[in-house]
Amino acid sequence: MSNEERIRELPAAADVDVLVAMSPENFTYVSGAYILTVLSVRPRQAFAVLPRKGEPAAVVCSIEQSTMADESWIRDVRTYTEFVDHPIDTLVDLLVERGLTRGRLGIDLAYLPQASYARLIARLPELEVVDTTDAVAAVRTYKSAEEVAILERAAKVTHRAIVEAMAASHLGETEKTMANRIVHGMVEGGAVGTDFVCFGSGERTRMPHAQPNGRVPRESEIIRFDVGARFSQWTSDMARTYSTGNPTAMQREVYRLLCEAQAATIGMIRPGVLAEDVYYACKEEFEKRGLTWWLPHVGHSFGIELHENPMLRPGERTPLAAGMVLNIEPFVFDDERIGYHTEDLLVVTGDGHRLLTYGLAPTELPVIGQAVATIVPGLAS
Amino acid sequence: MSNEERIRELPAAADVDVLVAMSPENFTYVSGAYILTVLSVRPRQAFAVLPRKGEPAAVVCSIEQSTMADESWIRDVRTYTEFVDHPIDTLVDLLVERGLTRGRLGIDLAYLPQASYARLIARLPELEVVDTTDAVAAVRTYKSAEEVAILERAAKVTHRAIVEAMAASHLGETEKTMANRIVHGMVEGGAVGTDFVCFGSGERTRMPHAQPNGRVPRESEIIRFDVGARFSQWTSDMARTYSTGNPTAMQREVYRLLCEAQAATIGMIRPGVLAEDVYYACKEEFEKRGLTWWLPHVGHSFGIELHENPMLRPGERTPLAAGMVLNIEPFVFDDERIGYHTEDLLVVTGDGHRLLTYGLAPTELPVIGQAVATIVPGLAS
Numbered sequence: 001m002s003n004e005e006r007i008r009e010l011p012a013a014a015d016v017d018v019l020v021a022m023s024p025e026n027f028t029y030v031s032g033a034y035i036l037t038v039l040s041v042r043p044r045q046a047f048a049v050l051p052r053k054g055e056p057a058a059v060v061c062s063i064e065q066s067t068m069a070d071e072s073w074i075r076d077v078r079t080y081t082e083f084v085d086h087p088i089d090t091l092v093d094l095l096v097e098r099g100l101t102r103g104r105l106g107i108d109l110a111y112l113p114q115a116s117y118a119r120l121i122a123r124l125p126e127l128e129v130v131d132t133t134d135a136v137a138a139v140r141t142y143k144s145a146e147e148v149a150i151l152e153r154a155a156k157v158t159h160r161a162i163v164e165a166m167a168a169s170h171l172g173e174t175e176k177t178m179a180n181r182i183v184h185g186m187v188e189g190g191a192v193g194t195d196f197v198c199f200g201s202g203e204r205t206r207m208p209h210a211q212p213n214g215r216v217p218r219e220s221e222i223i224r225f226d227v228g229a230r231f232s233q234w235t236s237d238m239a240r241t242y243s244t245g246n247p248t249a250m251q252r253e254v255y256r257l258l259c260e261a262q263a264a265t266i267g268m269i270r271p272g273v274l275a276e277d278v279y280y281a282c283k284e285e286f287e288k289r290g291l292t293w294w295l296p297h298v299g300h301s302f303g304i305e306l307h308e309n310p311m312l313r314p315g316e317r318t319p320l321a322a323g324m325v326l327n328i329e330p331f332v333f334d335d336e337r338i339g340y341h342t343e344d345l346l347v348v349t350g351d352g353h354r355l356l357t358y359g360l361a362p363t364e365l366p367v368i369g370q371a372v373a374t375i376v377p378g379l380a381s
Numbered sequence: 382m383s384n385e386e387r388i389r390e391l392p393a394a395a396d397v398d399v400l401v402a403m404s405p406e407n408f409t410y411v412s413g414a415y416i417l418t419v420l421s422v423r424p425r426q427a428f429a430v431l432p433r434k435g436e437p438a439a440v441v442c443s444i445e446q447s448t449m450a451d452e453s454w455i456r457d458v459r460t461y462t463e464f465v466d467h468p469i470d471t472l473v474d475l476l477v478e479r480g481l482t483r484g485r486l487g488i489d490l491a492y493l494p495q496a497s498y499a500r501l502i503a504r505l506p507e508l509e510v511v512d513t514t515d516a517v518a519a520v521r522t523y524k525s526a527e528e529v530a531i532l533e534r535a536a537k538v539t540h541r542a543i544v545e546a547m548a549a550s551h552l553g554e555t556e557k558t559m560a561n562r563i564v565h566g567m568v569e570g571g572a573v574g575t576d577f578v579c580f581g582s583g584e585r586t587r588m589p590h591a592q593p594n595g596r597v598p599r600e601s602e603i604i605r606f607d608v609g610a611r612f613s614q615w616t617s618d619m620a621r622t623y624s625t626g627n628p629t630a631m632q633r634e635v636y637r638l639l640c641e642a643q644a645a646t647i648g649m650i651r652p653g654v655l656a657e658d659v660y661y662a663c664k665e666e667f668e669k670r671g672l673t674w675w676l677p678h679v680g681h682s683f684g685i686e687l688h689e690n691p692m693l694r695p696g697e698r699t700p701l702a703a704g705m706v707l708n709i710e711p712f713v714f715d716d717e718r719i720g721y722h723t724e725d726l727l728v729v730t731g732d733g734h735r736l737l738t739y740g741l742a743p744t745e746l747p748v749i750g751q752a753v754a755t756i757v758p759g760l761a762s
Contacts, residue, residue: 036577036590041688042492063677066588082677083694109496111423115512117495131496176571183568187561192592194574194611196417207447209417211573211613230575232592296444296463307422313464 003147004073006139011052014135016106018095021048023111025305026136033072034233035064045087045116048074051098059090088119095124106132140303141310142323147303148347150234151325152356153190155345158229158236159357161185163372166242170369171219175199178368179212182227186236191229195236195306199225201244205339208331217244222251222338223368226329233304237327238357239343243367254291254334255365261285262330262342263360265298269326269346269353275310275318282312282330291332299328302345324348325356384528385454387520392433395516397487399476402429404492406686407517414453415614416445426468426497429455432479440471469500476505487513521684522691523704528684529728531615532706533737534571536726539610539617540738542566544753547623551750552600556580559749560593563608567617572610576617576687580606582625586720589712598625603632603719604749607710614685618708619738620724624748635672635715636746642666643711643723644741646679650707650727650734656691656699663693663711672713680709683726705729706737 007030011019021030024039030048037044047059057076060068068077080090095101101124109117109131121129143151165181179199187193200210201217205224217223226239241255265282282298301308302325310318312326320326329343345356366372388411392400402411405420411429418425428440438457441449449458461471476482482505490498490512502510524532546562560580568574581591582598586605598604607620622636646663663679682689683706691699693707701707710724726737747753 034592036579040577043688063589067590070588083692083696084677109499110494112495113491114493114495114498115490115514117498118490133496179573180568183574184565187564190557192560192575193564193578196421197574198417207451208444209448211415296465307424311464315464 003139003142003144006142007050010132010136010139011050011106014106014132015104016130016132017052017103018098018100018105019050019132019136020091020105020107021050021136022046023108023133025140025303026108026111026133028233028304029140030136031058031068031072031074033064033068035060035067037061037064043087044082047087047091049091049094051100054098057094057098059087059094061087086119088116089123092120092123102126104128104130106130106135108133108136110134134309137305137309140305140308141301142321143303143325143347144323148323148325148356150231151236151302151345152347154229154231154234154236155238155356156358157189157191158186158227158238161189161229162227162238162240166240166366166368167371168369171245172216174214174216175201175204175212175223176214178223179225182225186227186229189229191231191236193230195228195230197225197227199223199227200339203338206333206337219244220246220248220251222340224339224341226341226343228306235306236345237302237306237343238345239329239331239341240361241340241342241365243365245367245369247365247367250334251338252365254332255340256363257289257291258330258332258340259342259361259363261289261291262328262344265330266328266344266346266353266355266360269320269328269348270351271319271321271348273320275312275316275320276314278312278320278328279314279316286330286332294333295331298330299326301325302327320348322348322350384520384523384525387523388431391513391517391520392431392487395487395513396485397511397513398433398484399479399481399486400431400513400517401472401486401488402431402517403427404489404514406521406684407489407492407514409614409685410521411517412439412449412453412455414445414449416441416448418442418445424468425463428468428472430472430475432481435479438475438479440468440475442468467500469497470504473501473504483507485509485511487511487516489514489517491515515690518686518690521686521689522682523702524684524706524728525704529704529706529737531612532617532683532726533728535610535612535615535617536619536737537739538570538572539567539608539619542570542610543608543619543621547621547747547749548752549750552625553597555595555597556582556585556593556604557595559604560606563606567608567610570610572612572617574611576609576611578606578608580604580608581720584719587714587718589720600625601627601629601632603721605720605722607722607724609687616687617726618683618687618724619726620710620712620722621742622721622723622746624746626748626750628746628748631715632719633746635713636721637744638670638672639711639713639721640723640742640744642670642672643709643725646711647709647725647727647734647736647741650701650709650729651732652700652702652729654701656693656697656701657695659693659701659709660695660697667711667713675714676712679711680707682706683708701729703729703731
């Protein structure tokens with residue numbers, strides 16, 4: 001079944017008379033239109049409306065009409081004027097016109113603000129409103145070949161930018177200067193901009209989301225970063241760990257063990273394995289190497305949402321299946337509470353998996369300013 | 382009154398027994414900590430809890446504990462383990478411990494998802510839950526000198542990047558190549574990355590949020606862009622319009638009239654003027670120049686949220702006051718439905734306003750590849 005067929009089947013599959021996709025990710029996925037202010041100007045709500053019987057429709061802010069016409073497959077687009085009309089009222093008008101004022105309405109209750117929900121049920125009190133956040137997200141879990149190609153390009157652009165930036169960096173530079181090189185490389189490679197740039201050295205590696213700043217890393221320190229580039233509604237998400245030079249034996253060892261644990265975890269990924277089994281496998285790989293375990297998850301499904309289901313976490317018993325795209329990202333602290341992190345993207349295939357980055361990080365702790373052994377085409381190894 | 386005093390006064394001012402700030406902006410503002418995944422991984426909710434009597438507290442995901450310790454003034458920080466504990470349950474435990482199980486609780490009902498709200502009131506049914514989204518946002522409207530300095534730096538970094546990038550661009554390049562120059566300039570100037578990059582040429586100027594792509598603008602076309610750089614929780618937001626060269630008389634005229642209308646609108650900004658009066662003034666400036674009016678707003682308060690209150694729109698009767706930071710951004714279409722847009726940031730002062738960009742755009746339509754008359758220090762004019 002294609003993704004478009006899955007989308008059209010959603011109301012029946014979720015057993016609702018009408019399904020309304022309105023979280024930024026679910027709206028984008030169902031409508032096909034990327035309206036960035038749905039996220040950054042939240043009162044500018046957008047709704048993709050799929051009746052069980054009848055044609056789909058959408059409600060968007062009037063200024064987004066041109067984007068809908070250009071990008072969405074939905075032809076019946078209703079608009080509201082910001083500040084004059086409340087988006088919920090325009091949605092209600094559409095539902096009334098379609099005779100959808102009672103029965104079951106599915107909507108993203110894990111996103112819809114309580115104030116909007118209250119306005120909806122005040123206007124249409126006979127509706128039974130149920131949560132379909134996860135029902136739509138579940139469809140997003142299975143990527144089409146086209147989606148995999150977009151995510152693979154984003155991953156490879158990011159990987160190349162990282163490898164080139166770290167090879168060009170050296171002691172005496174600030175975190176910010178090094179992080180800038182990654183950003184430049186991602187944008188030159190095709191990204192529109194950045195989604196997030198976390199970059200810390202020394203003690204700052206322990207903050208999961210440190211912002212790069214003017215700190216000048218010292219020799220024998222660790223640098224850890226986790227970056228995402230933006231490609232319209234798509235992003236990348238990749239982490240790596242480097243030494244600033246002259247690493248200690250302990251640092252090299254912790255890093256090598258982390259990389260081995262990641263490789264072993266990835267090695268077991270194939271259809272049928274439960275999501276939580278990947279988590280427990282990674283935990284076992286840590287423990288048998290003497291690495292301290294602390295992770296609430298070891299990775300996540302990835303698409304137009306940064307963390308999608310299935311999360312690779314205890315209690316998530318979804319079996320992996322072909323078409324899922326996953327990040328595997330173990331993170332460990334050494335005895336001095338310095339953080340080491342490595343993260344790669346893969347797609348689950350019919351009989352295993354395929355890496356979407358150029359390849360896992362070398363198990364020998366890489367040093368900034370040195371070309372690392374990697375399989376990025378066109379780079380000296 | 383300082384912002385910290387205003388924050389501490391919030392529960393009394395909003396007439397609640399406890400105030401919970403949890404939208405990404407309200408949490409960041411009240412706690413002082415920037416946790417970027419509060420926005421990008423939404424189930425990772427964070428709550429800043431201000432009881433009317435007693436010490437403030439916070440609830441965050443365990444992996445953000447180090448960021449809280451580093452950045453927040455709140456000392457009583459409770460953590461939950463992702464996927465093991467529900468953040469709402471950890472919040473409830475805190476409220477129970479503090480004896481705050483009845484009375485009035487204020488929270489961001491314009492952000493709190495309905496599913497989280499339902500969990501909260503199921504656990505604490507005697508609470509009266511009221512919406513304090515706007516009460517917290519109202520405090521954010523008044524910027525401290527330190528906040529104005531951050532926003533001014535972000536605005537000037539962005540302005541310089543724009544002027545330099547467009548002076549370096551030329552016919553034959555793609556939209557993406559030109560937009561990349563802006564991104565590079567913003568990052569070199571100090572931004573961590575980008576918040577948004579909208580860039581369109583020719584017919585694509587009519588899409589408010591077009592993403593730069595491989596289109597090569599032709600001579601005598603219009604380029605319109607609106608970009609924001611990211612500085613941790615802060616951003617910039619600036620729009621400009623350029624010609625690709627050999628502009629038509631009509632294009633120069635529409636652009637000049639737009640700039641005049643913006644300057645006239647900005648000229649009236651001083652304390653006491655109502656927000657909606659700025660809107661109506663801009664409308665009048667358009668109409669007396671024969672420009673077609675279509676805007677739902679002509680600008681917005683600006684801070685850690687892209688569009689804050691007061692919006693400069695009909696019905697918003699908040700008087701402008703010293704310390705407000707506002708974007709003024711008129712946008713017009715010509716007879717061929719090509720979009721022209723210009724946007725500058727200012728702060729309202731005791732007796733007027735002060736621009737936070739380097740200066741308004743020249744009224745003569747600037748052409749890419751040519752240095753424009755501007756007051757950016759160190760640039761040839």
